[in-house]
Amino acid sequence: MGMPSPLPVRDGVGATRLHVPLRGEWPTVAAYMVERFFHLDPERLLVRFDRGEIVARDGSPLARDTPLGAEEFVWYYREPPVEGEVPFAIEVLHRDDDLVVIDKPHFLPTTPGGRFLQNSALVRLRNLLDNPELAPIHRLDRATAGLLMFSARPATRGAYQLMFERRQVQKVYEAVSARPADWDAAAYPLVYRNHIVKHRGEVRVRVEPDREPNSETLIEALHADDRVVHTLLRPHSGKMHQLRVHLAALGLGILHDGFYPELLPEAPDDFGRPLQLLARELKFVDPLTGVDRVFTTRRALDFAPAGS
Template sequence: MGMPSPLPVRDGVGATRLHVPLSGDWPTVSAYMIERFFHLDRERLLTRFDRGEIVARDGSALSRDTPLGAEEFVWYYREPPVEKAIPFEVEVLHQDRDLVVVDKPHFLPTTPGGKFVQNSALVRLRNLLDIPELTPIHRLDRATAGLLMFSTRRETRGAYQLMFENRRVQKVYEAVSDRPSDWDPSAFPLVYRNHIVKNRSEVCVRVDTAREPNSETLIELLSADEHSVHTLLRPHSGKMHQLRVHLAALGLGIRGDGFYPVLLPEAPDDFERPLQLLARELHFVDPLSGTPREFRTARTLKEGVA
């Protein structure tokens, strides 16, 4: 269990915890933070200390003169960014004492970060359902729509998280790709494997052909026409961007994907052209009740084929 925050969830967002060195060249905690967050205005940061907005583990406020070494961890609320609204709603499909299952739209991130805080599924749901402890059990890419599960209680959260860690959840996706010129429908169904590596400083994952596969997807053909290929995807593993990488490797890069097979320059969201990838189904045996459970999205891909 993580270190509990002395500050409550506010507007659906939890406080940020910062580790502060116990010794070093800074006379005070505030001096360390000024250097650590050099891109922020110095006086504005010091004013936050004066207002009692930087607190210790017991919730007591630190001053701008609190000496370095007095506290190893401090907590504070990040100042919210100016956000561009995501004009799509997250829809609750199921809610019980321990579990919430929702239909996430394209463009909405699972958790707050970077440019999106209030415009994240987690913050919207905490505010909508008034459940400050709500926590995602797994994640979907911001660009991907479909089923997403959240835990409502810390006491039972681990049981659901363990399902995903032990691959006891069957996940089913679907995607639409442009039909390549050398299209061969007889190749499907097929199982695709490779070794995916995520480097911290890079937005895309890399494929290491020299290493044993660590990702696997069963890919089935749903339908095709002269322009499009519609596939059903059953991942056996859950590596970052796995489905996007696997289809791109087969010449079936997902329509609307600005990352694979080629990383395109960053551009504003085009709400008329979402990534054609949908988390369609979730199947598992509930770890608390032992009951088989199935959920299916109510969404469809905008550019599906007949």
């Protein structure tokens, strides 16, 4: 059970919680935060204390001179970034008292982060359905489109989260890759495994070939033409960037992937060249009702070969 926020959801966005050390070289909580957020104007941050915008666990505002050690956690609302519009809508495929399933477009992150706040699936959905208790049960990369599930209320959230932890959800994706010169459809289906590690501060994951595999994907060939290959992907595990890494390792790097096999320089979003990866299907036994559930995307990959 997460620590409840003393601040309500505002405009679809929950307050941010910050852990503050109980001891250290900083005389005050404010001094710690000024150093922690060194990229911000210090006076602008201190003014937020003066306005009562940074609060303790009981909701009481902290002052500039609140000593270090007085509070271990503080809450505040992120100042809205200057964010460009993601000009694609989410589509609600299913909604009941406990579960919401949407079709997420490319370029829209699952949750707020970095330069995206209002332009995130969570915030858009909270505002659309007027439900501040919505929370994602799993996540998709910002670049990936397709099925995304949200819990509608905290009382039943754990049951759905447990399904993913226990790998009781069958997930199917599809991807389009540039056709390699040595493409051999007869080699598929195949199961690919490796050991994936995400290091703090690095945008890409690393593969450690000498360690026991911790990721596994069944890859099937759907269709190919002289330009591209369309594959169906059934991940058994859910490591970060797993499908992108596995296809790149097989010489099938996904079209328009700026991370794998090579990390390309950061560039503005090109809405005409979305990552060709789609969360196609989710299948599971509902933990509350015991009913079989199957959800299928209504989206398609723009660069898939004809006949797919």
